[in-house]
Amino acid sequence: MSVVDAPRTTSRRAVFLDIDGTLTTDLGEVPESAHAAIKEAQANGHLVFLATGRSPLEIDPRVEAVGFDGMVAGAGAYVLYEGSWIVDKHLSEAEATALTRALDELGVDYSLQGRHAMHTTVGHRSRMRRILTQFGFTDLEESGLRHHVIDSGPLELDRTAKVVFSSDDQSTFDRVQARLGTEYAIVGGTMPGLGTGGGEISMLGVHKAAAIEALLPSLCLGIEDAIAVGDSGNDLEMLLACGVGVAMGNATPAAKEAADFVTSSVDDNGLHAAFVHLGLIEGS
Structure with a gap:
């Protein structure tokens, strides 16, 4: 589905963003348009979370500086919200x-x-x-x-x-x-x-979608209120599970197939374009 076919959402949403290839470029930089979109969405009352395969230790200071409402990390092994790790899974x-x-x-x-x-x-x-x-x-x-x-x-x-x-x-x-x-x-x-x-x-059973589902009750939101944005293999479950799944233009074929629609690439203001289309922010 192309971005023009996607449903527009206007009520309060929780947005879950992958990092590599979704929020950041190949050099780990957050495009200015993406940063601005996140802050505007938050100002409009939406919640924006990281949803990354990286461990908490690996999250770049430039990403943390954006200011998120919490995070799913370790591909679903960890969930941080309001200063508490409400999910913390590990091997024996x-x-x-x-x-x-x-x-x-x-x-x-x-x-x-x-x-x-x-x-x-x-x-x-x-x-x-x-x-x-x-x-x-x-x-x-x-x-x-x-x-x-x-x-x-x-x-x-x-x-x-x-x-x-x-x-x-x-x-x-x-x-x-x-x-x-x-x-x-x-x-x-x-x-x-x-x-x-x-x-x-x-x-097995530890993935981003399961972590999101564990977090949503704390937000008083349901899975239909969640928006997932990703580009690769460890994003598939959340793209399929959330109310709206968005694949980046640079995403893998499997991620595009799992998503409800495809926005433009991370290097072409894809995150900002998706936020505008979904009604999270105003268009410029």
Whole structure:
């Protein structure tokens, strides 16, 4: 469905925004038009949340500076609202130990992600520093990606919520899927630098839509009042579940298929255009 066919919504809504490729460009920048749209929507009484696969530690200060009403993080493992973590899911120590053993046996570089800490293999850390520098990222140690390029120390295994792995070899993803796909939800990489064979590993049943559904009662809103905006594999559930699902123009084919309509790309003021069309803000 194109943006011109989308339903217009005018009553109070809760909007859930993916970060990479939706809110931010390939270089991690929030377009000025997107920032302005978010602030105007909030001034109009709407709530705007992040809904990201990133752990809370990975969220760039430039994104946090926008000022959101809360967040879904870790692809649904965490929900922050009014200063409290109302959802906080993680693997048991036994599960995390078995998972890392499997990845080590497969020879895969990865990063274990928790709410308070991350543990990154030497290979993943080296790769991410090299690739992100090639992409044009600067001051990596000050960015939301710093935990991928520095040694942040050991992570308590029983606080692991999600794993990302990196590779340029598609067979890496296939091998991880074959080994772990019945025990975990595995999607292709949704953040810069993971490569064509990289991906994300989450607990079964833990995804952005489930986290949104857990949050909505606290907002006195229903799923029909929620708007999801995304562009990739870990956005599919929320695009399908929310009252309106919006895919960016740069989204994957699967995300576009799951959405109710497609706006323009992140580099072409797509978020602002979607907010205008949905009646969250006035057009300029």
